[in-house]
Amino acid sequence: MSFQIALGPRERKSPFFDSTVADGVTHFTIYNHMYMPVSYGDHDAEYRRLLEKVAMWDVAVERQVQISGADAERLVRYLTPRDLKDCPVGRGMYVPLCDHDGRLINDPVILRLAEDKFWLSIANSDVLLWVRAVAAEGNFDVSVIEPDVSPLAIQGPNAEAVAVDLLGEWVRELKYFHFRETMLDNIPLIAGRSGWSKQGGFEFYLRDGSKGAELWDRVKEIGAPYEIGPGAPNPIERLESGLLSYGVDTLPDSDPFEVGLNKMISLDRTDQFIGKTALRRKAEQGLTRKLVGIVINGEPLVPNEHPWPTNVDGKPVGSVRAACYSPRRRENIGIALLSVLYSGLGIKLQIESDSGLKFGEIVPLPLVPPGTPIPNDG
Numbered sequence: 001m002s003f004q005i006a007l008g009p010r011e012r013k014s015p016f017f018d019s020t021v022a023d024g025v026t027h028f029t030i031y032n033h034m035y036m037p038v039s040y041g042d043h044d045a046e047y048r049r050l051l052e053k054v055a056m057w058d059v060a061v062e063r064q065v066q067i068s069g070a071d072a073e074r075l076v077r078y079l080t081p082r083d084l085k086d087c088p089v090g091r092g093m094y095v096p097l098c099d100h101d102g103r104l105i106n107d108p109v110i111l112r113l114a115e116d117k118f119w120l121s122i123a124n125s126d127v128l129l130w131v132r133a134v135a136a137e138g139n140f141d142v143s144v145i146e147p148d149v150s151p152l153a154i155q156g157p158n159a160e161a162v163a164v165d166l167l168g169e170w171v172r173e174l175k176y177f178h179f180r181e182t183m184l185d186n187i188p189l190i191a192g193r194s195g196w197s198k199q200g201g202f203e204f205y206l207r208d209g210s211k212g213a214e215l216w217d218r219v220k221e222i223g224a225p226y227e228i229g230p231g232a233p234n235p236i237e238r239l240e241s242g243l244l245s246y247g248v249d250t251l252p253d254s255d256p257f258e259v260g261l262n263k264m265i266s267l268d269r270t271d272q273f274i275g276k277t278a279l280r281r282k283a284e285q286g287l288t289r290k291l292v293g294i295v296i297n298g299e300p301l302v303p304n305e306h307p308w309p310t311n312v313d314g315k316p317v318g319s320v321r322a323a324c325y326s327p328r329r330r331e332n333i334g335i336a337l338l339s340v341l342y343s344g345l346g347i348k349l350q351i352e353s354d355s356g357l358k359f360g361e362i363v364p365l366p367l368v369p370p371g372t373p374i375p376n377d378g
Contacts (some may be wrong), residue, residue: 003109011035014060015150015212018374031061031124038232046231047327050199053319054158055231056219059159059196059203060150060212063119065108065128070207075135078273079120080110081256083266089110089246092177096256096264097127102278104254107246107261111179119149123246131369134274135266138257148209149190154219155201158226163202165222168193179205184218193286196233198241198366235303236324237331242293242366248322249291249335255282258289258337260365289318289345294366296298296332296358300325310336310360317342320351321361326368333367334360 005028007013012034014020023084027039037058049055067076071373077084080095082187088094092111099105106127108120120127132144154162163171167182171191174180179192190205206215218226238245244259256265256279267280308321323334336349349360 009036015206015209015210016058016060016152016216016314019213019216020058020230021293021298025230030129032122034061034063034065036061036232037230040232041229042279043236044297046111047234047236049058049227049229049231050145050156050197050234050237051328052157053227054154054162054201054223054231054233055157055301056216056223056228057153057195057215057230057232059153059233060100061124062121062151062203062207063128064147064149064205065122065131065149066117066145066147066149067120067131067142069140070116070291071120071140071142075131075138075140075142076110078138078140079131079134080270081266081275081279082264083269084110088323089114090119090178090180092179092194094177094264096261097130098256099273100275100278102275103252103280104246104259104261105252106251107239107244110178111190111192113181113190119147121151125247139299144264148207150209150212150220151203151207151347152193152206152215154223154228155195155197155203156199158223158228159199159201162223162226164218164229168221172200181219183331184215187215187217187218188369193278196243197237198243199237235322236326238325239275239322239324239335240328240366242335245322249337251337252290254337255279255375257282258287258340259291287340289337290340292339292343292362293367294321294334294336294349294360295329295363295367296320296334296353296360298332298358301332301353301355304354309356310338311350311352312342312347314350317349320353323353327366328372336360336362338362 025037026041082095097106108122111119174193188207195201303324318338326333351358
């Protein structure tokens with residue numbers, strides 16, 4: 001198979017696009033109507049850099065939906081079933097967004113920049129349009145825009161050292177999901193301890209898109225002694241760590257309970273939020289599906305391009321949403337969305353993969369515990 005995706009004005013380039021091309025990006029995907037780098041040609045090196053050193057990622061596709069104004073807090077609380085009472089200025093919170101039927105439509109991080117100003121740092125769906133519609137229908141006194149903000153992430157065990165050299169010792173004091181407005185030379189940023197990996201790191205929210213190349217080069221320069229290199233959110237590490245990938249692990253009618261976001265749902269809140277009645281009903285009725293971890297037999301798998309139908313004793317029970325070979329576990333792993341009746345640990349699965357029938361077994365999540373050493377065999 002050999003083809004190219006044509007570049008055009010329908011999809012947007014990030015402020016770091018030219019820098020990623022100069023640094024050898026080989027593969028893009030489309031995410032939030034933008035080109036997102038996914039590989040620089042050496043998947044193994046990118047994986048090991050994330051686990052052993054430090055990787056820098058263009059994640060400008062994590063667009064921000066800015067909500068500001070007199071009713072900003074009231075609207076943000078209405079948008080999510082998670083209770084935001086512990087979200088002061090300078091803190092972020094991972095939250096589900098649901099529609100009126102309790103279906104998961106995004107899982108952003110909310111950042112509170114001021115008492116009356118929030119960002120939703122979104123996954124891959126059109127949250128901006130949805131929030132504008134909700135705000136208009138509810139007569140909320142707010143402004144809803146997409147600001148000129150583009151995140152660049154550094155992830156890995158050396159990330160903190162790079163951040164300290166870039167911004168100063170104060171970054172060591174940042175707790176997870178906390179952030180601070182700052183300047184790097186003349187580059188306006190919000191620096192937060194966050195990122196889509198379990199290896200530790202920071203996200204620098206660039207607040208001036210004209211300075212993308214400048215920020216990229218500065219991070220490269222300061223990170224060079226720590227062997228920084230380009231990469232992207234890593235499909236192997238995220239499966240090992242059990243991180244949810246909205247749109248990959250989920251179906252259009254998935255609810256937050258079946259994908260493990262139970263702790264993010266505050267059904268005892270006295271105020272209203274979108275999906276409250278439906279989510280209460282789902283909680284009372286119990287799960288019909290469940291996201292589970294699996295191991296799969298056979299030679300190392302190439303990551304799947306579509307879900308794989310999954311059976312138990314010949315009966316369809318769901319699908320493998322994502323699968324790959326785990327170097328740390330030394331076997332194939334995956335995430336499957338299955339009927340709750342067939343979601344127990346140890347259940348044997350038959351998986352209709354692209355390379356033929358495979359056999360799997362349900363195992364606990366996460367698939368690799370924190371601290372598991374990386375094999376040195378390649």
